[in-house]
Amino acid sequence: MSKLEFNIVEIPEGESRRTVGLTGEDLDMSPYDFKGAEIDLHFYRTIHFIRVNFRVDAEVELTCDRSLESYIQPVASDYEVLFKVDVQEETENEEGAVRRFNFSSNTLSIEEEVRDTIMLNIPIKKLHPKFLDEEGNPREFETRKYGEVEEETEQIDPRWEKLKKLKN
Template sequence: MSKLEFNIVEIPEGESRRTVDLPDEALDLAPYEFKGGHIDLKFYRTLHFIRVNFHLDADVELVCDRSLEEYTQPIASDYEVLFKVDVQEETENEDGAVRRFNFSSNTLSIEEEVRDTVLLNIPIKKLHPKFIDEDGAPKEFEIKKFGDIRDESESDNIDPRWEKLKKLKN
């Protein structure tokens, strides 16, 4: 049984809280690497539904798009999952999800929601923190020039074929 799977009978009636530590192997985020974290859970159980609110603090190992260096990206996010018995169609959005609840299974799992929450909080542009300024904006990177670079104005040895093409253009 996963750390993110809970027995229904162990969840008390009304409101309750739990904290779960997530080891490195808790989530499969391929191609990214999960580096552990913890999740604060708040359950609210009635006869007809169970609401699970969670706050996730975790780290993910990423590769910088600019330098190809590995770095650790902290992830912090909140999400809510509502498990109901009489749901005809499961729904979800950026704030929460409504899932069908089957009492015969005797367990509920939020592993998929936690994994999706982590994946949705991974930035599209992965920049190492050394490339981000104190305001959170990407720093300009310097442009280096190698070798002798001719100016466009130096036209002393231009291929005559290019000259003829330029004349055709005009």
């Protein structure tokens, strides 16, 4: 049983809270190097549904696209999962998901939702923090030239020159 799988009978009626700490071995985040996370869970249980709100604070080691240096990317995000008895079709969007109870195991799991929440908050363009300004925007590249710069003279192909003379 994973750290993000809970027995329904162990969740008390009404509101309750838990904090779960994850290590790199607890969650498969391939191809990224997952360092760990702390997940604050807020359960609200009634006879008809269980609502799970969670906040993920995680760290993932990434490789910078510009310098190929490794760095730690913090990830923080909130999500909500609603487990209901009478759900015909499971749905999800960027704020939350609606799932049906798994009566056969009498458990509910939010492992997939936690993994997806972290994965969706990893930036597409991975940039080491040293390349960002105070507001988090990328700094301009500094271009350097080595050696002497040759002046570029516009050379015209001699065949074009002969064609221009024929035209005149």
